[in-house]
Amino acid sequence: MASIVQFENVGLRYGSGDETLSDISFSLNTGAFYFLTGPSGAGKTSLLKLLYLAQRATRGTVRIFGEDAGALPRTRLPGFRRRIGVVFQDFRLVPHLSAYDNIALPLRVAGVSESDIEAPVREMLAWVGLTDRGRAKPPTLSGGEQQRIAIARAVIGRPELLVADEPTGNVDPDMAERLLHLFDSLNRLGTTVVVATHDFHLLNRIPNAHMMRLEKGRLNDPTGALRNPPRGAA
Amino acid sequence: MKLSLNPNAPDRRLLDESRRTRAMTWIMAIMVFLTVLAGALGLGMFAATAQLDRQLAGRLTIQIVEPDAAVRDSQVKALRTALPRVAGVTRVAEVDRERLAELLKPWLGDTGLDPDLPMPAMIDVETRGGNGAVVEQTARAIAPGARIDRHAQWLSPVRGFMTTMSWLAVGLMLLIASATAAVVLLAARSGLDTHRDTIDVLHMLGSTDVQIARLFQRRIAFDTLLGGLLGTVAALGLVWFLQSRMALVGSEMLSGVALQQRDWFLLLLVPLGFALLATFAARRTVLRALGRTL
Numbered sequence A: 001m002a003s004i005v006q007f008e009n010v011g012l013r014y015g016s017g018d019e020t021l022s023d024i025s026f027s028l029n030t031g032a033f034y035f036l037t038g039p040s041g042a043g044k045t046s047l048l049k050l051l052y053l054a055q056r057a058t059r060g061t062v063r064i065f066g067e068d069a070g071a072l073p074r075t076r077l078p079g080f081r082r083r084i085g086v087v088f089q090d091f092r093l094v095p096h097l098s099a100y101d102n103i104a105l106p107l108r109v110a111g112v113s114e115s116d117i118e119a120p121v122r123e124m125l126a127w128v129g130l131t132d133r134g135r136a137k138p139p140t141l142s143g144g145e146q147q148r149i150a151i152a153r154a155v156i157g158r159p160e161l162l163v164a165d166e167p168t169g170n171v172d173p174d175m176a177e178r179l180l181h182l183f184d185s186l187n188r189l190g191t192t193v194v195v196a197t198h199d200f201h202l203l204n205r206i207p208n209a210h211m212m213r214l215e216k217g218r219l220n221d222p223t224g225a226l227r228n229p230p231r232g233a234a
Numbered sequence B: 001m002k003l004s005l006n007p008n009a010p011d012r013r014l015l016d017e018s019r020r021t022r023a024m025t026w027i028m029a030i031m032v033f034l035t036v037l038a039g040a041l042g043l044g045m046f047a048a049t050a051q052l053d054r055q056l057a058g059r060l061t062i063q064i065v066e067p068d069a070a071v072r073d074s075q076v077k078a079l080r081t082a083l084p085r086v087a088g089v090t091r092v093a094e095v096d097r098e099r100l101a102e103l104l105k106p107w108l109g110d111t112g113l114d115p116d117l118p119m120p121a122m123i124d125v126e127t128r129g130g131n132g133a134v135v136e137q138t139a140r141a142i143a144p145g146a147r148i149d150r151h152a153q154w155l156s157p158v159r160g161f162m163t164t165m166s167w168l169a170v171g172l173m174l175l176i177a178s179a180t181a182a183v184v185l186l187a188a189r190s191g192l193d194t195h196r197d198t199i200d201v202l203h204m205l206g207s208t209d210v211q212i213a214r215l216f217q218r219r220i221a222f223d224t225l226l227g228g229l230l231g232t233v234a235a236l237g238l239v240w241f242l243q244s245r246m247a248l249v250g251s252e253m254l255s256g257v258a259l260q261q262r263d264w265f266l267l268l269l270v271p272l273g274f275a276l277l278a279t280f281a282a283r284r285t286v287l288r289a290l291g292r293t294l
């Protein structure tokens, strides 16, 4: 099975402090489902930032879609980012755009014509249970509603890699399960999914999911399974 | 994110319109107003210089100061036959003797009319294509003692002044244009700051720098065009008013300053030129700033 992401001895340091991430090595199988867990401050968001190309590693090699992310020229970043869907921990919705326009954003950025945008956006709004909130601006939505818009925006472009940072932190258990089901559906269609979460109830919901655990900036991988994933897994 | 003229196009709304100010439009209105005025001055001066050249550059007066009236008359006769054959000469005319006496009367009194007093003969020559030198040579060959006055010569200080004014106008236009580019640079930078969060999100969703620059470019182009048209209308109105006042003065020299149809058209290009300049400056600024981010 091909891997979509490979980290080799990756380290990340913000400014001049200690390393936030150290000696991270793993690879992600194409089409698999991963949970990333760990205590607050362990570096989950930092690791995901490396994944969605918002940050460059200070050492080691990050390979994404088979290419060295550290060596990618700026001009090639947009093309890579369009293949990655991201649910940010802080949502990052554009506040002056309606929920509808926020969800449509990735398609518009990719140059999809307006006539081909409406149907998928409506479908996504329905999926996250916000059909009647399409015109609302994010500041007028509840935290959970904003989170669902953020998820809809991340998945609408059918990304090859979906990275979700605490995507169920603000919703009730029923909605959390529903959203997870959305990720699972996407995963069955071929998307590789990485979900960072504190929510242990979710972990059992995806039977085939792999677990990654971060502690104090190091990946807990005693068996080395993440580093050299068993063939045919997932 | 294609370019669209529809004001409700989705990409129009990507940057928060509520954070937009009218300041840029007013600055552009003032800049373009000043530039169009300077342009009108420059074009007026160019036109006046050209008219001066047309009217005077080819003109010269040959004075034959010859005590012997017979020699003088024969020289005049020879000149009047020879000069019209010189290429480029359009008119050769002897200034009427009586008219000349008339002109001299205030200085010479009635004695000026005394036929014994040697009166110079004067021949006005008009040439086209600045063939003055050949005319001068021909004249000297026939009448070695002739004094030859090129009109362009005594007008050269005036001409010099007008040329200076033209260049001053050009200099002013360049100065204002560069100030405008600087203003656009500052506006684009502050725009990048204002919309940083939105830009970050767009980047993360895979927007290219060019797509983002286009959002700014289009806004600034629009503001510049709107302000520029206001400024142009105001400046052209003022020029038109001044011109109609000038026509009342009725001076031949001033009438040369009047703008031609082509000049008005050129001035109308100023706001377009500024819009292009602003677009380009905004694009460069945004691309450079974004190039420093990841």
Ligand SMILES: Nc1ncnc2c1ncn2[C@@H]1O[C@H](COP(=O)(O)OP(=O)(O)OP(=O)(O)O)[C@@H](O)[C@H]1O
Pocket (backbone or CB within 6 Å): A014, A015, A020, A038, A039, A040, A041, A042, A043, A044, A045, A046, A047, A089
């Ligand atoms: N931009 C930054 N500049 C400096 N330090 C940072 C930055 N982002 C994160 N850190 C530090 O890196 C460490 C890991 O942060 P990170 O956000 O990756 O943790 P996390 O595992 O996502 O935590 P949580 O579960 O609370 O979201 C923290 O100590 C944090 O202070």
Ligand SMILES: [Mg+2]
Pocket (backbone or CB within 6 Å): A044, A045, A046, A089, A165
């Ligand atoms: Mg985090």
